[in-house]
Amino acid sequence: MPLIACRRCGKAFIGVDKGRGNLCTDCYRHLESVYGRAHEYLRDHPNERFDVRKLAYDCDLNSYDVQILVEIGWLERDIQTYTSSAEARKQQAEEFQREVDRLKEKNQLRTYGGKIYARDYESRRRYR
Numbered sequence: 001m002p003l004i005a006c007r008r009c010g011k012a013f014i015g016v017d018k019g020r021g022n023l024c025t026d027c028y029r030h031l032e033s034v035y036g037r038a039h040e041y042l043r044d045h046p047n048e049r050f051d052v053r054k055l056a057y058d059c060d061l062n063s064y065d066v067q068i069l070v071e072i073g074w075l076e077r078d079i080q081t082y083t084s085s086a087e088a089r090k091q092q093a094e095e096f097q098r099e100v101d102r103l104k105e106k107n108q109l110r111t112y113g114g115k116i117y118a119r120d121y122e123s124r125r126r127y128r
Contacts, residue, residue: 008068021072034065035074042075 004015006024008031013024020028041059042050052070056063069075 008065021068023068023072031065031069031074034061035069037061038066038069038075 002015003012004022005012006027007022008027009024011024011026015022023031037059038055038061041055050058052066053063055061056066059066066075
């Protein structure tokens with residue numbers, strides 16, 4: 001097991017879980033509480049745009065803690081706001097479906113079985 005320095009406090013600890021973002025147990029617990037406060041504030045203010053400093057100031061948090069949350073992926077930097085219009089949601093769903101269909105067509109004959117057996121199936125079908 002590797003010995004890792006905590007990215008927040010610098011304390012050395014034995015790293016076992018890579019999903020924790022190189023944080024010691026104490027700092028991980030602290031950031032969980034910071035995340036709870038930041039997430040609640042963002043949920044209560046959905047239409048405002050924040051940067052790390054503004055969010056930290058509004059929540060009365062350390063900006064370094066908020067920056068760590070962004071870096072380890074707990075908070076996203078550029079979240080698009082939820083569109084409440086039914087027409088916009090329908091358009092997004094149609095675009096998504098077109099992209100899925102395009103990817104299905106692209107990958108359909110790329111598999112080994114698709115390349116080898118598709119031609120053979122068509123040729124055998126004609127001669128029956």
